[in-house]
Amino acid sequence: MKLRIKKIFLAAILLLPMACVVDDNYELGSLLTADQISFRVEQDLTSDPGGNTVILINDTPETVPIWDYGIGRSTRQQDTVRFAFAGDYEIKLSFVTGGGIVELDPVMVNVSEDNLNYVDDPLWTALSGGVGEEKTWILDIDANFFDGPLFFYGADNGYLLEGDSWDGGDTGCYGEDCWAWEPDYAENTWLMDYGDYGTMTFSLDGGPYVQVNHNMLPNRGLEEGTYFLNVEDKTLTLTDAAILHNSGNADCVNNWGNTRIFSLTENAMQLGVLRRDDCDGAAMLVYNFVSQDYLDSLEEE
Numbered sequence: 217m218k219l220r221i222k223k224i225f226l227a228a229i230l231l232l233p234m235a236c237v238v239d240d241n242y243e244l245g246s247l248l249t250a251d252q253i254s255f256r257v258e259q260d261l262t263s264d265p266g267g268n269t270v271i272l273i274n275d276t277p278e279t280v281p282i283w284d285y286g287i288g289r290s291t292r293q294q295d296t297v298r299f300a301f302a303g304d305y306e307i308k309l310s311f312v313t314g315g316g317i318v319e320l321d322p323v324m325v326n327v328s329e330d331n332l333n334y335v336d337d338p339l340w341t342a343l344s345g346g347v348g349e350e351k352t353w354i355l356d357i358d359a360n361f362f363d364g365p366l367f368f369y370g371a372d373n374g375y376l377l378e379g380d381s382w383d384g385g386d387t388g389c390y391g392e393d394c395w396a397w398e399p400d401y402a403e404n405t406w407l408m409d410y411g412d413y414g415t416m417t418f419s420l421d422g423g424p425y426v427q428v429n430h431n432m433l434p435n436r437g438l439e440e441g442t443y444f445l446n447v448e449d450k451t452l453t454l455t456d457a458a459i460l461h462n463s464g465n466a467d468c469v470n471n472w473g474n475t476r477i478f479s480l481t482e483n484a485m486q487l488g489v490l491r492r493d494d495c496d497g498a499a500m501l502v503y504n505f506v507s508q509d510y511l512d513s514l515e516e517e
Contacts, residue, residue, distance in 0.1 A: 247315030248279070255281065257307055257323045266329035270297045276311065284308040287424055287442040288455050299327045300334040301423050335420055337447050342480050343418050350419035352508040353485060355460045357401070357410060360514060361484045362504040364401025366408060366462070369478070369488065369500040370394040375450035376479045376486075388478070393498070408462035416460055416505070418443060428457045433466065441473075450477045452487060459487055461503060468495035478502050483510040 254275040259267040272295045274281040283290045285297050285307045299305060305327065309320040332347050345351040357365045372391025373382060382388040382396040399407060414431035418424075426443045430436040441456030451474070458472030466472075469489045478486035478500075484507070488500040 248276070248311070248313045248318055250318065250320055252276070253279070253311055253318060253320060255309065255311075257325065259325065264298075264331055266302065266331060267325065267327045268299045268329075268331040268334070270299065270305075270307075270325055271295075272297065272307070274311070278314065280312040282310045282312065282317075284310075288444045288453055298331070298334045299325075300330065300332055302327050302329050303423070335424070337445075339447055339477070339480055340420065340445055342482050343445060343452070343485070344420040344424075345418075347420050350417055350421060353416045353418070353460075353505040354508060354511060355413040356484075356504045356506045357408075357413060359401050360511060361506045362398075362486075364399055364404070364407070365413075365504050366401075367399070367486070367502040367504065368397040369502055370396070371490065371498045371500060373500055374476050374478065374488070408464055413460045413462070415508070426454055426457050428454075428460065430458070430460065433461075433463060445477075451475065452477055459489070459503060460505070461489075461501075465491070465495075465501055468492055469501065476500065483507055 256271070256273040256275065258271045258273070260269040260271060261267060263269045270285070272281070272283045272285070272290070272292075274293045280291055281293065283292075283295060286305050287299070288297070305325045307323045307325060309322060311318045311320075335347060340346070343351065355365045356362050359365075369382065370389075370393040372393040373388050373396065374390050376382060376388040381398060382394070384396075388394075401407065409432070412431050414429040417427045419426070424443050424445075426441055428439045430439065436458060439457040441454055443455065443457075444453045445451075446453070453475070454473035459475060461469075461472060468491050470492065472489060475487040475489055478488050480486070485505045486502050487505070488502040491497075491499045491501050
């Protein structure tokens with residue numbers, strides 16, 4: 217396998233969360249070679265004869281794996297990926313070690329048949345329109361469904377079980393930091409500039425593909441990637457793309473592709489991203505969207 221070494225400072229940054237105390241005399245460890253990295257990529261043919269279930273296992277102590285499996289990424293020591301659609305998938309491998317990042321040649325995985333059970337859920341259908349379909353979403357800047365395009369919640373708020381506003385009870389609260397501010401945009405236009413923020417299109421035609429056209433963020437422009445909807449955790453992860461958002465908050469979120477689903481129905485969707493503590497305090501910035509189909513139905517009335 218071919219070995220490539222990335223810059224040491226990147227490895228140091230990635231390793232920071234692993235340390236509780238930083239020694240001023242800390243020295244980087246030795247860089248592992250490719251043959252010192254042990255890992256497994258296994259297909260569970262018992263669960264899925266077509267090879268849809270793929271298990272990723274890191275067997276190298278004191279390293280952090282970075283699995284890039286096409287429809288998402290993971291840094292878990294062991295993870296399970298389920299591909300709903302048949303095809304050849306490239307799993308890129310890199311490992312954070314004490315001396316730097318080691319990249320290995322990718323592993324190819326063949327999935328011989330579809331298993332659409334993995335995307336057969338009302339949330340998948342609400343988001344994408346269903347298997348073989350696609351669905352476009354618009355930021356609700358005109359308050360067609362919500363009171364505005366942007367709400368604020370506590371860092372421990374999340375999925376609203378009834379798809380309604382958080383009322384201070386148990387619904388939508390998963391910790392101690394729970395609160396809500398749902399401003400009326402008409403009275404708080406300072407929150408974000410008015411304009412056409414573009415579109416987000418989620419597809420389930422041949423795979424979970426996403427296309428985001430950032431009209432108000434020219435530095436992003438058109439982004440095309442993949443997505444994964446975790447039905448159990450109520451999270452939506454975009455790879456190589458970011459959800460629509462305003463420039464005022466652009467630098468306050470570490471990853472615009474890691475979102476919590478606050479609510480998701482046929483017509484409306486709320487996606488939350490975690491604002492960093494150094495930007496007026498940690499909080500969930502919840503962006504409100506409406507489907508293009510819903511907007512079209514309003515125009516027909």
